[in-house]
């Protein structure tokens with residue numbers, strides 16, 4: 001006997017939890033399935049914090065999405081009583097010997113340009129102003145430039161997922177945890193989902209499988225998506241660390257290429273450590289092959305390259321570390337579209353390492369897509385068709 005639902009959401013991480021909540025809120029008969037027990041630390045949505053900001057240097061097409069997310073985080077906080085979105089401000093800065101103020105590809109310049117174009121509240125900070133406001137960055141070079149957005153900050157990914165799943169369940173959603181989807185087929189009437197424990201029939205399906213997407217989605221995603229291992233480090237602060245009482249989330253460009261950028265978060269209340277991470281897009285991995293442990297040499301490389309001489313008040317003692325993965329598209333933008341061969345099936349989740357801040361709003365948009373056939377947000381920039389040339 002098959003269970004029949006209006007919508008099945010496959011994968012209950014950042015995107016899936018948001019879609020489930022919004023669908024249940026809209027009164028849709030919805031089921032979610034996850035191979036793990038979200039929130040968990042096996043995918044792309046763990047590690048305590050995720051940056052959010054309105055001036056999204058990745059492109060103007062993301063601005064309406066993150067705006068909606070900021071609204072929804074506050075709605076979720078009011079409903080749950082949980083603290084999800086900390087508006088401690090975001091500091092994007094370039095402090096590099098090669099810095100060229102006319103370089104429009106520089107991420108800080110792109111961020112500034114977008115903020116000016118769309119009237120996003122911000123301040124431009126000189127090196128001296130950065131040092132005065134945020135003494136932890138006192139080693140910045142004299143040529144450094146900073147963009148400070150007071151309305152940005154960080155969200156708490158595990159809490160956001162847990163809250164949305166709980167609220168979805170309270171509104172009637174069925175959640176299956178520890179159950180793996182093994183096959184998806186479709187016909188004119190709907191979609192059949194096979195798991196390792198049952199068969200589910202749904203009118204529509206949302207596939208939000210994160211780094212497992214490539215296998216679950218098949219062609220042409222197997223040729224488009226790459227899984228890239230990412231590292232997160234929490235370094236203990238010095239006892240007398242001069243961190244401002246409210247420190248910003250930061251994105252710090254201090255050289256060229258992947259190795260010249262880091263990002264990080266203020267110490268969380270009650271924790272005496274600074275979380276810092278980097279990005280890399282050159283080494284590919286897969287969910288099965290992902291090395292989930294950080295070695296001692298990776299921790300010392302990280303400290304030497306990104307902390308020593310760049311951020312004051314931080315020791316090289318590692319409080320904890322984590323490995324996470326990006327699911328990356330060829331142009332590092334999202335893919336959010338109907339599946340080209342599976343009918344009634346929407347695909348989200350290839351978010352190239354910058355999806356969390358948008359997830360609440362994408363959940364809302366996906367729910368509208370399922371219910372009304374279209375979303376209020378224009379998601380056409382994330383269409384699969386832009387890769388047609390690559391797939392010929």
Ligand SMILES: Cc1cc2nc3c(=O)[nH]c(=O)nc-3n(C[C@H](O)[C@H](O)[C@H](O)COP(=O)(O)OP(=O)(O)OC[C@H]3O[C@@H](n4cnc5c(N)ncnc54)[C@H](O)[C@@H]3O)c2cc1C
Nearest residue numbers: 011013014015034035043044051181210212324355356357
């Ligand atoms: C280190 C790191 C730092 C990041 N920093 C930021 C940031 O600062 N700001 C930002 O906006 N974004 C950031 N991102 C990106 C963001 O976190 C991700 O884009 C987002 O969390 C991905 O959510 P998801 O739902 O696509 O994937 P996930 O949350 O991983 O969810 C996928 C789910 O699908 C389930 N699943 C997979 N296959 C199956 C199957 N066959 N059957 C059943 N279930 C299945 C998995 O168990 C998992 O729960 C970062 C990502 C990483 C890794």
